[in-house]
Amino acid sequence: MRSNNRESGIVFLKLFNRNSVAGYCGASFKRNCGLVLLGLTVTLLAACGSVRNRQPQLPSEVASLTVSLSPGSRWTASPFGPPPIGENVAPLGFATASARDLTGLQKVDAETAILAIDGNSDTVWTSNQPAPQWFSVLLDVLYRVDRIQMVITQAPAGPTSHELWLDNGSGSRTLFRRLTDVPTSDGQILNVELDPPQIVSEVFINTTKSPSWVAWREVKVFGQPVLDPVVAGSAPRLTLQPVALGLELPVRVTHAGDNSRRLFVAEKMGRIRIVRNGSVLTAPFLDITDRVRCCAHRGLIDMAFPPFYSEKNHFYVSYTNASGHTIISRFRTTENADRADPDSEEVLLTIEQPAEHHNGGSMAFGPRDGYLYISSGDGGSFSYPDNPALDTDTLLSKLLRIDVESGIEPYLVPESNPFIKAEGYRDEIWALGLRNPGKFAFDLATGDLFIP
Structure with a gap:
């Protein structure tokens, strides 16, 4: 084939190999072949007037040929089979x-x-x-x-x-x-x-x-x-809209229950940011990137504000330390309500992890009992030879419940925990037999706990 470059435009000739990833089922176009028109692409420059009526002799391995004209300064998609059902959305x-x-x-x-x-x-x-x-x-x-x-x-x-x-x-x-x-x-x-x-x-x-x-x-x-079905009493249509921009690897969003209208966003690298009126404050609420190991299943995992936070001015954070273990710590705020003191850390609990997978670390205060619930995964089953879900002497693969607001350091185990007096059981265990309860949530009306 001959080609000449002229100002009139560029002729794109796209040659597709029969055995390419397009997965043709013969020389014809078939929509049920999955990914179509992907393969060996040859772009030849030719003037519009230089295309002759006679057809060139194509090699036998070429299944199909599509041609599109586009100005030299533009990129225009060649037609790929039938038109799509809608516009580019x-x-x-x-x-x-x-x-x-x-x-x-x-x-x-x-x-x-x-x-x-x-x-x-x-x-x-x-x-x-x-x-x-x-x-x-x-x-x-x-x-x-x-x-x-x-x-x-x-x-x-x-x-x-x-x-x-x-x-x-x-x-x-x-x-x-x-x-x-x-x-x-x-x-x-x-x-x-x-x-x-x-x-x-x-x-x-x-x-x-x-x-x-x-x-x-x-x-x-x-x-x-997708049109909403016209059905009386049907559920409302849900859509997503950005609330705030400029966040890095956000993993948790919550509020402090203090009527301040602030959102607190945990970033996996080790920062907690405040969103006020749709804007992310420049200075982080807490920055402990110097002690957080990230990423994959590790990093700053969660945060929890206790009941009556505005009176107590402390909160709780779970994160992965430099050794790869899950840490549950308490931090205190400063005189500036939008800043916490990273040097005020009190380590309450360390959960040793065998690997970087399935570390858990989610936290929430029970809406009825005020105790802190903590999830813990199996640490990666391929790294932990014995399934820890039913092991009673480990905190892995469990849901834990502790009282961090009793004033007893580092924490108090509630007398109502199911295994507190059982021989061979860790007192902190509230539920066992779990693989990786990464997240969980409470029904505020009933107090029921749900693990997805």
Whole structure:
């Protein structure tokens, strides 16, 4: 084939190998083949007038050929089979991505990630970091999605691997597709068909391999809004809206019960931030990054404010220390109600962990008894040879209950704990037989405790 570069535009010829990851079932396009039109991409420059009527002789291994015309300064997607069922709805949503700050610490990019969902492929989001890195598109409402397109920005060209995870509105992501060692280059479009269409609230892309820094020109999500059923007495439609920006790896949000209208957000790296009127205060409420080991299942895990906090001015934090163990500590506030004293720490309980997985560490005060409940995981079953869930002499794989407000140091075990007088049992155990009760919550009306 001959090609000449002219001002009139660029002709993109995309050649797709029959045995590529597109998974063709023959020479025809078939939607049920999953990911379509992904494969060997050859871009040839040619003037619009130089395309002759005669068809070139294509090699036998080429299954299909699609052509799209686009101005030389623009990136336009080639047509991929039938049109999608709806428009690109990604620009209506909210994007976040992985990144690192100037000191090299891991954080969440909620500012420049929007460049990859602004509908303009000339703007680029980059992590400025090698793989693995992730990119998330949180849609404004639920959509029936039948196509996702990811526009590559990459130098040099080379194989990349990606995982595509979808959330259907349940708050839990499910792996939908793996793209492994796909030959990619700058400007190429990774096109993923969802057949049948899926209900989607979030698209999460985890890039596990790339010859360059992980970046995207554009991430497009095509779909139609999921219409509410017209049923009398049906539950209201739930949507997500950002409340505050500028947080890094937030893992817990709560309030102090002091009518101050403040939200306290625990960041996994070891800080507690205050959100007031939708804005994150510059100075952290508590900063113990110097003693917190992060990340994976470790880090600053949780915080809990006792009843009548405004009168007591102390609170509780669970975190992973430098040795990898779970620490339950008490901290006190300063004269400034928006600042706590990191040097006021009183370590109340240490739960030794055999590994970095399933450490637990969630905390909450019982709404009826005022005791502190603490979750503890199994520490990673593959690292702990014997399942500790039913071991009565360990705090692993348990729900604990202690009285930290009795004035007795470091704490008092309530007489009503079920195993306090049982031989061979740790007194702190309130429930056993659990694997990894990462989070739990109380029904304030009944006092019932729920572990998801």
